[in-house]
Amino acid sequence: MVDKDKILIIGGYGTVGSIVSRQLALQYPSKIIVGGRNKDKAQMLIEQNGLNAKAIYLDVEKERLKEVDFNEIHTAVSCIETMNISFILECLQFNINYTEVGASFKAHKRFFELSDYIDNADCLVIPSVGLVPGLSNILAFNGAKQFAEIDEIHTYVILGLGESHGVDSVRWMLEKANSSFKIKTKKGSVGVKGFTHPRSTRLLNEQRERTFYLFDFSDHHAIPLLVDTKAIDTRIGFDSKVITYLFYLFQKIGVLKWFKNISPKRFKKVLDFIRIGSERFGLQIEINGKDSLGMQYSIKYLATGENEALATATATSYASELMYLNKTQKGLKHIEEVCDFDELKGYLEKHNVKILNTSDYENDTVQPSGKPGTYGTTS
Template sequence: MNRKDGIMIIGGHGKVGQYIARELRYYNLILAGRDEGKIKGFLDKEKIQAEALKMDINNIDFTKMQGICFVVVCVDQKNTLLLEFCDKHAIDYMDVTANSEYIEKIQQLQLSGTSRILLGIGLAPGLTNLLAEKFVSMYPSAKNIKIQLILGLGEKHGDAAIRWTLDNFLKEYCHKTLGQIRPFKWKSTVKIRQKRLRTYNFNFVDQHMLNNKYPDKNFTTYLGFEFGDYGFEKRPAGYF
């Protein structure tokens, strides 16, 4: 396949990557990941004409990046080598990661600015950032802003998203005003469809990105779960 103006989706056969691949199916796509067989299986099933490429995100053979003009990353990374390579070679870069530590590493880099870099594409960070910024534009005097995120336990979540959430259940993190804090220490509530749901502080990176952008404000993200008919007053035994 001609690689000219190629769009590489790393993790393109995963939960998030599949949606992106379907939307970009008529572009010159290269789907990369650890399991080339699964990638080909997904492409055959969806009847998408794209190149399947075996690639380890943490040990990339950069010779395979020739002809790429845009990279979309849908898996977590341990280092910033790929982003630095894209910045050096004017390859536009988009990352859906919710990993606070990784985005902090990126913010500490001295990049050349030769490529466009877009981070925090998804629900949180992503949609929550946009909604928070809209709120700030409507209420510029607001200082302490809570971001309430409710996830449905009956919904289909990707393996990587589930693993990331579970990994961060007990991991302490540093917040702008709360300092070093563990998840689920602070409580809040949100009302949805006449039900009050309990939420707890959690280490979503949207709050850190917003706190960096608005130094005069304080954003805190809270996480809660929807149990169908269960609400705040009627929740299963052992629910937090």
């Protein structure tokens, strides 16, 4: 009888996947299977890092899974975003735990469409782990427990342009740069576009404010599924303030609409060649609301480090280990429902990702409506 004790990492040699493969292979030698459309790259990763792991060929998009022995897999981790559900259904049939790094809410929603299949399977399924969504949801969920009533949740993401980003993440950024989407405000759902509605805030580890712009990360769609808030939005900025402002200008003059036609591979080569800025990233959650006495206050959480891909991968590895060691949780769960915040914090800090937080009753993060760049009652 084959032991059902392997962790399959799909896209396990990509920018994020290679880190997940290394982290888990060191923790669970001989238990890791690195899979993807290029078996040679998977094998090269294993040999170059001296990992005790196995390489296989699989293509979840084209449903080429001949080398996959589902009987030996305990947990499957996808480090690529795909809309194909056939592989997930296969995992459910064999009661395999499943999680993935998913940046879009479209990918997130397909798990709800599979809820009947998940309920009938004897496994744990966690959608959208990583940084945003994933860690952002955990910070919001943990912070929300400290409020009796939540008025607003704002997420700020700062990306380092000096970091070498994967082709998939570059492709996603180009597609989303000019996207139209809806956000939840106190006046209801409002239609907006990427890189609009500037809002300034100070990150906890910085002395001066930065300006951030709306962006369609999926966490502002996913967080309200578990956290009751009147308004929520997510904004983006780059470590280079000049580049951040350029994207805002490109949006104003209509240039951003052409970005989706740019080749992700070519754009990545340009970024890798120029390397403007640093590798530093930041993820700050700000929650504004009331305590049990009706007093208005706010809290902030900041996750920060020197490599966004490392942080994404480490959060993914944590979720993977949680599933691999899990013996009680079953069904469809969000990562914030099943993780221990203090445990996760310690796990991240081992990989140089720090989580800072502060709270004050002076409400210094809430801005009154009507200022430039605001819409309705949130900005």
